[in-house]
Structures are given as structure tokens and as C-alpha cells.
Amino acid sequence: MQIVSPSLLAADFGNLEREMAMINRSEADWLHLDVMDGVFVPNISFGFPVMEAVARLCQKPLDVHLMIERPEKFIPQVKALGAMMLNVHYEACVHLHRTIQEIHDAGMKAAVTLNPSSPVSLLEDMVRDVDMVLLMTVNPGFGGQQFIEHSIDRVRQLRALIDRTGSKALIEVDGGVNEETAPRLVAAGTDVLVAGSFVFGAEHPEERIRMLRHLE
Numbered sequence: 001m002q003i004v005s006p007s008l009l010a011a012d013f014g015n016l017e018r019e020m021a022m023i024n025r026s027e028a029d030w031l032h033l034d035v036m037d038g039v040f041v042p043n044i045s046f047g048f049p050v051m052e053a054v055a056r057l058c059q060k061p062l063d064v065h066l067m068i069e070r071p072e073k074f075i076p077q078v079k080a081l082g083a084m085m086l087n088v089h090y091e092a093c094v095h096l097h098r099t100i101q102e103i104h105d106a107g108m109k110a111a112v113t114l115n116p117s118s119p120v121s122l123l124e125d126m127v128r129d130v131d132m133v134l135l136m137t138v139n140p141g142f143g144g145q146q147f148i149e150h151s152i153d154r155v156r157q158l159r160a161l162i163d164r165t166g167s168k169a170l171i172e173v174d175g176g177v178n179e180e181t182a183p184r185l186v187a188a189g190t191d192v193l194v195a196g197s198f199v200f201g202a203e204h205p206e207e208r209i210r211m212l213r214h215l216e
């Protein structure tokens with residue numbers, strides 16, 4: 001059984017109460033929150049005031065994905081939301097080891113995220129220190145993009161690195177997850193599926209969450 005983390009980015013922001021009631025009723029394990037700064041990625045999504053409202057409404061653990069420069073500046077604010085997991089980008093952290101330590105010291109689980117162009121081997125020396133690795137399966141910045149096919153190989157490479165090093169890290173994937181890509185991602189070794197438009201764009205989002213969760 002996979003962990004499913006629906007991405008708020010594709011939700012109806014005019015009806016957050018209704019969307020969160022759906023998430024609470026559903027089999028979703030976590031809720032994925034995509035923060036963008038218009039600098040690290042070419043788009044801006046939402047910030048802390050919106051996430052505070054969501055945190056009040058959502059009963060599922062929050063999986064926060066910071067697509068921003070200098071993510072370490074916001075560790076206390078993410079902690080104050082009550083977040084369970086904080087994902088920071090490898091490409092945005094000069095002192096990644098220190099940042100991961102600071103996330104742990106704040107009492108959260110820590111994940112490192114790789115853009116599609118960053119080799120999995122970059123994590124050779126960090127993979128034992130993180131709770132999760134998030135592999136971007138599209139270029140970060142927008143929902144609804146096409147899945148990058150080479151990502152399947154990258155999940156296999158990461159699974160091999162985790163097994164070889166004895167790391168306990170989960171593998172999460174983000175971008176273009178749907179009924180066609182999800183089974184292949186799971187077969188390659190994925191533990192956590194983020195899905196935005198596939199879930200929130202559906203007529204029956206709860207069924208799609210259940211389907212992703214119970215893929216063989």
C-alpha cells in the first residue's frame with residue numbers, strides 16, 4: 001500500500017473548506033503543500049496565511065514542499081503550522097546537512113528534493129540522514145505538466161542507493177502522477193505518491209485517492 005499525498009496546488013481555493021472536508025473523509029495519508037517564491041521557480045503559489053487556514057481545516061499530516069531560495073529561513077514558521085514533513089530542494093541549499101539537522105532539531109521529519117536534472121548520486125552522502133527523498137518527476141513550478149519518462153529510471157537508481165546504504169528514507173514522487181504513471185512508479189520502488197490535478201481535477205477525487213493508495 002502506498003502513501004498518498006494530494007497536492008493542494010490543484011484544489012479550488014475558493015472552496016478550501018469543501019476541499020479539506022473531502023481530504024479528511026478520503027483515504028489520503030498526508031496533504032502536500034507547494035510553496036513557490038517566483039525566484040527558485042518561475043511561479044508563485046501561496047504562503048503562510050493560506051497554509052494557516054488549511055492547517056486549521058485539515059486533519060491529515062502536512063507534507064510541506066518549499067520551492068524557494070533559502071528555505072532554512074522558514075523552518076520555525078513551517079514548524080508553527082504543525083507540519084509533519086519539510087521538503088527542501090538540494091539545489092536551494094548550500095549547507096544541506098545543516099538545514100536537515102535544523103529541521104530535525106525543530107521536531108519535524110526532513111526530506112531532500114531533487115529537480116529532474118540533478119543526478120540521484122548527489123545524495124550518496126546525505127541519504128542516510130533524511131527521512132524521505134522527493135524526486136521531481138516534472139520541473140517544479142506548475143501543476144498539470146507532463147511526466148518526465150526518465151523519472152522511472154531515477155526511482156530505480158534511488159531505490160538501489162537506499163538499499164545499498166541501509167538508509168530508511170522513503171521515496172516520494174511529484175508531478176504528472178496519474179493512472180498510467182503511478183503503477184510504473186510504484187513498481188520501480190516509490191513509497192509516496194503526490195498527485196495534484198489527477199485528484200482535485202476529478203469528478204470523484206476520493207476514488208482516485210483510493211485507487212492510488214491500493215495499487216499493486
Ligand code: DX5
Binds near residue numbers: 007008141174195
Ligand atoms: C509542481 C508541484 C507539484 C504539483 C503536481 O511544482 O511540486 O506538487 O502540484 O501537480 P500535478 O500532480 O498536477 O502534476
Ligand code: ZN
Binds near residue numbers: 032033034065174
Ligand atoms: Zn510538490
